[in-house]
Amino acid sequence: MEAVIVLLKIVFILSFQFGLLPLFIWLERKGSAYIQDRRGPNRAAILGFTIGGIFHTIADGIKMFVKEDIMPQQANKALFALAPVLVVIPSLLTFAIVPFGDVLTIGERVINLQVASLNVGILYIFAISSLGVYGIVLAGWASNNKYSLLGGLRSSAQMISYEITLGLAIIGILMIYQALDLQQIVRQQNQLLFGFIPLWGVVLQPLGFILFIVAGFAEVNRTPFDLPEGESEIVAGYHTEYSSLKFAMFYMGEYINMVVMSAVITTLFFGGWQIPFLYRDGFHIFSLSLPLHPILVTLLQVGAFAVKVMFFCWFFVWTRWTLPRVRYDQLMKLGWKLLLPLALANIFITGIIIILVK
Template sequence: MSTTIIIIVNIALSVVLAVGLTPLWVWWERRIAGFIQDRSGPNRCSIGVIRLGGLVQAVADMLKLIFKEDFTPSHIKHKFFFTIAPAIVFLCSFLTFAVIPYADVLVIDGKAHTMQAIPNHLGIMWFLAFAGLSVYGIILGGYSSQSKYGLLGSIRASAQVISYEAAMGLSIISMIISYGSIHLTDIVNAQTGTYLGVIPMWGIFIQPLAAIIFIVCSFAETNRAPFDLAEGESEIVAGYHTEYSAMKFGLFQVGEYAAMSASSALIVTLFFGGYQIPWMDTASIQSNINYVILAIIILLPIKIFIFTKWMKKNNKRVGNDTSREKETKILTIAFWTICIAIVGLLVSFLVTGLGTNGVNIATAVIQIGAFMVKFFMMAFVYMWVRWTVLRIRYDQLQMLGWKVLIPLALLNIVITATIVVLGS
């Protein structure tokens, strides 16, 4: 029974983080863009008095795409390719998330469970395989559209993929040499401990050059600014998805956010310790579980208090409109209710004890929380860069890939291999 539950939890986490967060990403990106551009962002669409800071707008946009007419231009000859192209992009982006570990191996009743949606030993190779396949959907979509803009977008995508995929693969080779494994759980567990007693043994500190190369290539992988050349609105309208509408267009957008989620999760896993808490490995959390729970009990109400005060400050009434104040009261009550329920549950754990299985489960939940914090911070960086850095030219990306990233990645492999051989 425990095996079935854990499999369901792993799959549910993968689905939620890869696809289910799309409305949240859309809302968050609009709010970040508004903040950077010194404007309000979405704050009008509501259900009664509930606006959720503009999140309802993202949900409304999603519903609009679902119910919008799915129009296929009559001049399109390859309708099969035109139809399956968005599905290829979406499925490949979604499946890349399947091997991301959310926590260390969970042991229940003596049986070990890998915390991945699809437990396998392909690890990083699984990500590279499906990430590389997603470009076929973009190429098919632009080619089958029989539009000059779509075809130009496909050509750009083809040139882009051969510019960054090689550098991305070479940067990962350095990580594999350093960690001696392609399994992502092994890679995360290798990042425990500290360097000089202070610096966490994260990949970003062990392989800073590989981290920079991989992160730059990941931006190109997701077709997001400054590498959104395949769709470049100011140059080729929308590129490969110019002729798409309704949920076909929506699948392209969901696929982009799924790719961003997968890339963020992989960057966290390879370079920022994954689910590991700084200066505390799995054994340390398990042996000090009561202190960790006590820290959560103290910190959670403080965070809820700060957040609700921020909401109240930023949701004052506008003229005679008191809906924002009503929404703030409703959300404040909801957040404090959830907080009290969680704190009460944690206090009961401290009083009654957890047992061996309970300690292992609590450790897994804490590690999932640590992973989520890093994951959201990396996703924020993606959005921050998009609204800060200008799109580079078509030729500049290829120059960056072939003349800068690939030589640096090769140099990093040589240096890494030399250090490993001399140190063995």
């Protein structure tokens, strides 16, 4: 029975990730169109219905499957084929320790709404997500193309630089909540300041949140930090030589990374599945109480988590089509000369405040 429950949770998580994938590809195309004052995709139709252009995403997916898969003659064929897989798989595995709800009680069985409950969940995220750079570097090297190689080298330098800031940005959260398990961190965010302000991570660590989300843009190679695929400089970077399904896997990996990063931001800084005033037995607002069925509470928690994740996915899209791409030297200077010192200062200040409060 336990294996069946774990399997169902895995199916739910994969369905959530792959379900959001076409939605956010469509959202990116329509969102960028409206930001640029144009219509965006609105022509493809089935039986006369366009549904806002959603069929363009379906058509693009079919096109990727049926296009010719071209491989450069001088490429390293094994590594060329392996690289897209190494980009997608770490993205999918990272979500395994992200809690999407509290617990679901069915009879005497208590189900933790988290695929894998690890005491070192934060370390797992950084360990698995950092493997994605291997796929990008291998794609650049195996293509036997100087532009692809430059894109892969850019990505490796960028990820190494911003992984440091990304890790240091959450040290303050770990110091406050005294836990590495993401579920424990979320549960500790149900406290209220002055009786009505939720003590989410962003309230206690505003600087840490800003540093984390800026470094997150660099980690998922999104504008203004999409230098590894800067088409105005290096054609398309590390995936210049890729086509058909292999290119689709790189494309898919980017969007899954965006969903995962949004989920981690939600979990660490915005209460995860927490809803202010909602507890396991219902809503409690000051002296008022509204009892709710445990299953309804669980549905509200999972829904709140999904809405928060979708908001940050939209934030990634919004930012991409608002800010211009920075130069590579500006990217590195920002990481090493500004974000890193601020992250260290945030840890120092957090430690002082914790000592004074105790």
